[in-house]
Amino acid sequence: EPEVTQTPSHQVTQMGQEVILRCVPISNHLYFYWYRQILGQKVEFLVSFYNNEISEKSEIFDDQFSVERPDGSNFTLKIRSTKLEDSAMYFCASSETIYEQYFGPGTRLTVT
């Protein structure tokens, strides 16, 4: 069964450093998403991406964040200058339609 994959599974970085989180969505899906989950809190929407552009973003997704689909298979989330409060699980998701979203296993980001 096709699945969303994410790398790395765990990333440790120092405050102020740039990180890139990588995702390979399910191959025939057209919509791509990033969510995050701070420990003990709810899963929060960050951004959605369709047709090579951002289609929706939350107030969390400020200028420190960017997304890219550099080739036909990868989808990345970049955080330019990480803060302590960026420590969270980051989930990539993809969907063929807008409501049936399939999530990857997540990248645990720890900012020290």
Added chain:
Amino acid sequence: QKEVEQDPGPLSVPEGAIVSLNCTYSNSAFQYFMWYRQYSRKGPELLMYTYSSGNKEDGRFTAQVDKSSKYISLFIRDSQPSDSATYLCAISGGYQKVTFGIGTKLQVIP
């Protein structure tokens, strides 16, 4: 008022019990309703989604939506220890953003 409210539990039931998990939501514009299951330190796994009021059944799982009272439920019949996980309700207004509840932690005791 929170967009989606869900009791975090934990909820402990004996194996074989019927489990009832619930959420309320505030915005009547929400049209799509989903239930996800999340095991510890894993990604959410889509269990069911529904568009309209009423029931939708899939094996031991039944999703129920009452749009008039803005109430959604997930029932698990003949619960198994492998059902122990956190269950997240999720709703969408038909756009791409999905709003999640906090999740209810369920433990099924053998």
